Amino acid sequence: MAVRRPLRIALVVVLALVLFCGGWLIGRLGIGAVVDPESLSGAERQFAERMRDVTLVGSFSVAGFEDRAPRPDRYKIVSVEKVGDDLWRFNAQCCGVNGAVPFVVPMRFHGDTPMIMMTETSLPGMGTFSARVFFYGDRYAGTWQHGKDGGHMWGRIEKNSRAR
Numbered sequence: 001m002a003v004r005r006p007l008r009i010a011l012v013v014v015l016a017l018v019l020f021c022g023g024w025l026i027g028r029l030g031i032g033a034v035v036d037p038e039s040l041s042g043a044e045r046q047f048a049e050r051m052r053d054v055t056l057v058g059s060f061s062v063a064g065f066e067d068r069a070p071r072p073d074r075y076k077i078v079s080v081e082k083v084g085d086d087l088w089r090f091n092a093q094c095c096g097v098n099g100a101v102p103f104v105v106p107m108r109f110h111g112d113t114p115m116i117m118m119t120e121t122s123l124p125g126m127g128t129f130s131a132r133v134f135f136y137g138d139r140y141a142g143t144w145q146h147g148k149d150g151g152h153m154w155g156r157i158e159k160n161s162r163a164r
Helices: 004-029 042-050
Strands: 054-060 071-082 087-093 101-110 113-123 127-136 139-146 149-159
Touching (some): 042 071, 042 113
Antiparallel strands (some): 127 139
């Protein structure tokens, strides 16, 4: 009997810790709650609609290797949703996973131009990145940094019915 009580207390503490950590992780990743679409500004709403079922088709370069041809780059985006003040969730098909993988990134709007503004941002399973990527019309462009490697990226935003 003397052993059961400490065991129960330990179990309750572990359970509370797991619930706290799980809640913190869900909050940090922005998984779950989406900002009410009615509260979005016109530019935010237009961006969310524009980025539904698209593929970013473009190229990227690596600093120090500018003499080499740019490498092809593709990102299939299922949807984009605002999940916080300056946090947006990109639901992307990637990484060999069936279905969409959520990536929550900081993004700000400058007038009608949305820009991903990551500084040493950890993306689960991918590592830590810094990037500035802006979207305008049917194009995107920006810079990226992943550890000691970095460069530029650019391309078109294509509806998946037209994406190749």
